[in-house]
Amino acid sequence: MNPRLSSISRSVGFAVVLLIILLAVNLILSPARFQPGSWGALVGLAAPLIGAAIASTPVILAGRGGIDISVGPLMGFVNAVVIQVLFLKAGISSPLLLVPAALLIGALVGAANGFLATVVRIQPIVATLGTYLILTGITLTILPAPIGPAPAWLKALAGPWSLLPLLLMFIGWGLVRRTPYYDQLMAVGSDDRAAYTAGVDVTRVRLIAYVMAGILGGCAGLMLTALIGSADPNIGPTYTLIAIAAVALGGVSLAGGRGGVAGAAVGAVDIFLLQSVLTTFNVSTFVLQIAYGAILVLAVMLTALQERLAMRAR
Amino acid sequence: MAGRNLFATTNARVVGAFCVAALLQLAGTILIPGYSAPFAVRAMLVLASLLAVASIGQTLVVIMGGIDLSIPFVIGFANVVAAQLYGDGWNFFLVCALVGVLALVIGGLNGLISRSLDIQPLIVTLGIGMIVQGLVLLWTAGFPSGSAPPVVSGFVSIGGSAGPLPVPWLVPSLVVLAAFVVLVLERTPYGRRLYALGSNPGAAPLALIDPVRMWMVTYAASAFFAAVAGVLLLGFTGSAYGDVGQPYLFQTIAAVVVGGAALVGGRGSYLGTIAGVLVLTEINTLLIGLGFQPSAVQAALGLIIVLLVSLYGRERHVSTTI
Amino acid sequence: MADRAASDFRGLAIRDLVIATEASPITQLIAPGEIVGLAGLDGHGQELFLKMLAGLAPPLGGSIELAVPGSSHKITGFRRAVASGIAYLPRDRRANGIFPTQSVLDNFAVATLSRDTRLGLISPAARKARYDVYRKKLSIVAPRPDAPITTLSGGNQQKVLLARALALEPSILLLNDPTRGVDVATRHVLYDVFRGLAADGMGLVILSSEIEEILLLCGRVLVFRENEVAAEISGEAMNTDSVITAMFGRSA
Numbered sequence: 001m002n003p004r005l006s007s008i009s010r011s012v013g014f015a016v017v018l019l020i021i022l023l024a025v026n027l028i029l030s031p032a033r034f035q036p037g038s039w040g041a042l043v044g045l046a047a048p049l050i051g052a053a054i055a056s057t058p059v060i061l062a063g064r065g066g067i068d069i070s071v072g073p074l075m076g077f078v079n080a081v082v083i084q085v086l087f088l089k090a091g092i093s094s095p096l097l098l099v100p101a102a103l104l105i106g107a108l109v110g111a112a113n114g115f116l117a118t119v120v121r122i123q124p125i126v127a128t129l130g131t132y133l134i135l136t137g138i139t140l141t142i143l144p145a146p147i148g149p150a151p152a153w154l155k156a157l158a159g160p161w162s163l164l165p166l167l168l169m170f171i172g173w174g175l176v177r178r179t180p181y182y183d184q185l186m187a188v189g190s191d192d193r194a195a196y197t198a199g200v201d202v203t204r205v206r207l208i209a210y211v212m213a214g215i216l217g218g219c220a221g222l223m224l225t226a227l228i229g230s231a232d233p234n235i236g237p238t239y240t241l242i243a244i245a246a247v248a249l250g251g252v253s254l255a256g257g258r259g260g261v262a263g264a265a266v267g268a269v270d271i272f273l274l275q276s277v278l279t280t281f282n283v284s285t286f287v288l289q290i291a292y293g294a295i296l297v298l299a300v301m302l303t304a305l306q307e308r309l310a311m312r313a314r
Numbered sequence: 315m316a317g318r319n320l321f322a323t324t325n326a327r328v329v330g331a332f333c334v335a336a337l338l339q340l341a342g343t344i345l346i347p348g349y350s351a352p353f354a355v356r357a358m359l360v361l362a363s364l365l366a367v368a369s370i371g372q373t374l375v376v377i378m379g380g381i382d383l384s385i386p387f388v389i390g391f392a393n394v395v396a397a398q399l400y401g402d403g404w405n406f407f408l409v410c411a412l413v414g415v416l417a418l419v420i421g422g423l424n425g426l427i428s429r430s431l432d433i434q435p436l437i438v439t440l441g442i443g444m445i446v447q448g449l450v451l452l453w454t455a456g457f458p459s460g461s462a463p464p465v466v467s468g469f470v471s472i473g474g475s476a477g478p479l480p481v482p483w484l485v486p487s488l489v490v491l492a493a494f495v496v497l498v499l500e501r502t503p504y505g506r507r508l509y510a511l512g513s514n515p516g517a518a519p520l521a522l523i524d525p526v527r528m529w530m531v532t533y534a535a536s537a538f539f540a541a542v543a544g545v546l547l548l549g550f551t552g553s554a555y556g557d558v559g560q561p562y563l564f565q566t567i568a569a570v571v572v573g574g575a576a577l578v579g580g581r582g583s584y585l586g587t588i589a590g591v592l593v594l595t596e597i598n599t600l601l602i603g604l605g606f607q608p609s610a611v612q613a614a615l616g617l618i619i620v621l622l623v624s625l626y627g628r629e630r631h632v633s634t635t636i
Numbered sequence: 637m638a639d640r641a642a643s644d645f646r647g648l649a650i651r652d653l654v655i656a657t658e659a660s661p662i663t664q665l666i667a668p669g670e671i672v673g674l675a676g677l678d679g680h681g682q683e684l685f686l687k688m689l690a691g692l693a694p695p696l697g698g699s700i701e702l703a704v705p706g707s708s709h710k711i712t713g714f715r716r717a718v719a720s721g722i723a724y725l726p727r728d729r730r731a732n733g734i735f736p737t738q739s740v741l742d743n744f745a746v747a748t749l750s751r752d753t754r755l756g757l758i759s760p761a762a763r764k765a766r767y768d769v770y771r772k773k774l775s776i777v778a779p780r781p782d783a784p785i786t787t788l789s790g791g792n793q794q795k796v797l798l799a800r801a802l803a804l805e806p807s808i809l810l811l812n813d814p815t816r817g818v819d820v821a822t823r824h825v826l827y828d829v830f831r832g833l834a835a836d837g838m839g840l841v842i843l844s845s846e847i848e849e850i851l852l853l854c855g856r857v858l859v860f861r862e863n864e865v866a867a868e869i870s871g872e873a874m875n876t877d878s879v880i881t882a883m884f885g886r887s888a
Contacts, residue, residue: 064632065577065578067436116620116624120624120628121628121629121630121631122620122623122624122628122629123571123576123577123578123623123629125381125567125577126567126568126571126577126619126620126623127620127623129564129567129568129616129619130616130617130619130620130623131616131620132564132616133564133612133613133615133616133617133619134612134613134616134617134620135613135616136609136612136613137609137610137611137612137613137614137615137616138609138613139609140607140608140609140612141607141609141610141613144609192632193632196632196633202632203631203632241383241440244436244437244440245437245440245441248434248437254434254436254437255434284451284452284456285451286448286449286451286452286456287448287452288448289444289445289447289448289451290444290445290448290449290452291448292441292444292448293440293441293442293443293444293445293446293448294441294445296437296440296441296444297427297437297438297441297442297445300431300433300434300437300438300441301427301431301433304431304432304433305431308431
């Protein structure tokens with residue numbers, strides 16, 4: 001294995017092992033749920049969390065405390081605007097308009113976050129906390145209570161076509177990885193001083209990371225809309241912390257510069273599968289929450305221990 | 315010089331935050347009849363005191379270069395457990411002792427795991443917090459019962475009075491507590507080590523600072539004060555509620571940051587946090603007084619936090635850190 | 637020389653210390669009042685050796701023992717080393733030395749905080765008095781000791797760090813490239829301080845990347861090559877040529 005691959009597998013390793021175990025357990029416990037026929041719905045069910053985790057990744061990769069806790073509220077905001085404002089009030093139902101609108105909202109919110117965190121230089125968690133509060137506030141103002149429905153094509157994105165938005169996200173990120181920008185992002189994430197001295201425009205690189213997070217968040221907002229088939233002001237924000245948990249579980253270093261979107265997605269799938277296992281056991285949501293917390297802490301602990309051992313072995 | 319500037323601005327931030335709070339009070343008095351009425355001011359002081367207690371831990375942890383997301387969960391834990399056990403007929407002081415010890419253990423665990431394995435405290439405290447909350451929910455089956463003992467209710471009651479003072483005992487107690495926290499930070503070896511550790515973790519061990527011990531002690535203190543806030547909130551609301559701490563997740567962070575602390579560590583003060591607490595409480599009260607919906611208040615709060623921090627809480631550009 | 641390592645010896649006794657696999661063991665005695673230089677090309681073990689003396693890196697074999705009148709202590713870790721009377725001045729001031737947001741006084745006192753406490757509280761007067769002793773001794777130029785240490789020049793920051801180490805009142809002082817990034821005038825102040833400390837009976841081990849510095853200060857020099865002491869040169873034999881020759885591994 002080349003060193004790069006092995007380093008990736010080392011950091012994602014635990015999440016992948018967990019994924020395989022959880023998948024096996026799921027298949028044994030409830031084979032019916034995992035029939036090929038229900039794959040579409042299943043992926044659709046997991047998609048918003050995967051999307052949220054992917055959206056949380058670029059900013060974390062950019063390092064120096066970079067974090068975007070407004071991803072969840074952004075999803076809720078996109079959900080509210082697309083259904084309540086554009087679809088129900090303005091009567092726009094064409095995907096050719098709604099999808100670009102969602103992505104544009106995401107990009108704008110991301111740009112605002114990026115401006116605050118990189119140009120104004122407010123600590124990222126505070127800047128995105130600000131946007132978090134603003135977005136939840138506006139969402140509740142334009143949409144005080146849940147409302148429906150969603151356009152049929154959008155609901156299909158949580159059913160038979162559920163893989164499509166995820167694939168597009170991965171393809172998009174794959175394209176980014178082929179650009180010189182990606183190398184700059186990772187360089188800034190692992191050592192921004194060195195990158196700056198090497199002539200990288202650190203501010204610009206980080207700003208773009210926030211914009212990407214926004215666009216991906218907009219996409220995740222559409223997936224959420226597809227899944228719930230309506231608009232609900234309260235669901236979006238719940239994704240924030242669990243998405244960051246998924247990212248950490250997937251071996252992305254919260255210190256920046258290490259990990260990637262694939263790891264984040266695996267981490268999100270882990271959490272989804274765990275949820276699924278516990279649901280089949282019919283345990284209460286309380287146990288579910290304990291399990292979330294325990295898996296999260298254990299996962300980061302094991303990852304850290306694994307890295308230590310690898311370090312010692314060298 | 316850059317360094318001197320930094321020193322000057324740290325104090326300026328605290329003074330600035332106090333000024334903003336005073337201006338907001340003035341604005342409220344002009345805009346809203348009865349804003350400065352005794353009862354309104356008392357209510358604000360009680361609310362601010364509760365947030366100030368919950369923010370002690372966040373202040374210490376942030377100075378050290380960490381963050382504590384378990385605070386709201388520990389508040390909820392203390393709130394529910396205290397009510398439940400008191401309702402079961404336990405001696406209330408025994409209940410408090412038990413809750414306090416458990417909180418110390420929770421916090422110590424947060425610090426131990428984060429520091430000894432070098433894991434982001436954001437994730438660890440979140441995970442531990444979720445476990446704690448889950449366990450509490452499981453124990454009470456989601457429906458906490460019990461009630462506040464009169465002694466706590468009286469201690470925090472907005473209508474209460476502390477001797478000749480027209481405020482409940484909570485407020486003067488907080489003043490004493492604040493003086494204690496400031497003294498610990500400024501004048502004890504622990505306080506100086508805390509700032510040093512946050513300022514440069516790499517240099518700390520060579521200066522005979524034990525990072526793991528410091529993290530355990532500080533996170534334990536954070537959880538302890540969160541538990542105190544949880545018990546006080548029980549007196550304030552009268553009955554147990556597991557999610558009572560949720561608003562405190564972001565409010566404690568916001569208070570600390572508005573008060574001039576840097577989340578990268580080494581800077582901040584409890585006096586600053588108190589200023590931040592006053593600003594947040596003022597904004598909240600003012601906007602609700604002006605008739606805004608809670609959702610609009612939340613949006614405005616976000617906007618104001620961003621504005622305030624961009625005025626005086628900016629970080630340095632990477633080029634100046636080389 | 638090892639014969640002298642009897643119980644009456646005072647100073648730092650290094651016995652059969654192995655600093656890397658397959659490197660031959662090092663036996664050295666650092667006596668009070670002595671200034672020993674460590675030289676070598678980067679990464680040839682001299683820094684590792686110094687860190688092992690400070691208890692910052694575990695040795696692969698052998699022992700390090702500090703003998704002071706009345707007792708002797710095995711060095712097994714950094715805290716143990718400091719408690720026994722060893723002080724260490726790190727190489728990278730920014731990474732491992734200063735606390736940038738903290739004041740000059742804080743930076744000075746951080747390792748010896750308990751000496752200023754009265755009933756658990758730090759007495760600013762006691763701290764200032766203690767600082768003033770070292771301010772004079774090292775001629776630290778800091779107009780406002782309560783201002784952040786970053787307001788000082790590099791040389792003065794280094795002096796504050798040296799004061800922090802000296803405040804531990806060590807019997808052995810380990811210096812890792814102490815004049816790195818320090819201006820010439822300050823260097824000579826530091827040299828005088830080092831000589832004065834040795835004259836008062838402190839043993840000094842100085843790792844330096846500049847041979848002139850070692851020639852100027854040290855009574856003898858250990859030249860490291862491939863994690864071994866390739867040569868020990870002292871007195872008349874110590875000159876630029878002999879040290880460089882040993883550094884590059886040609887026979888002296």
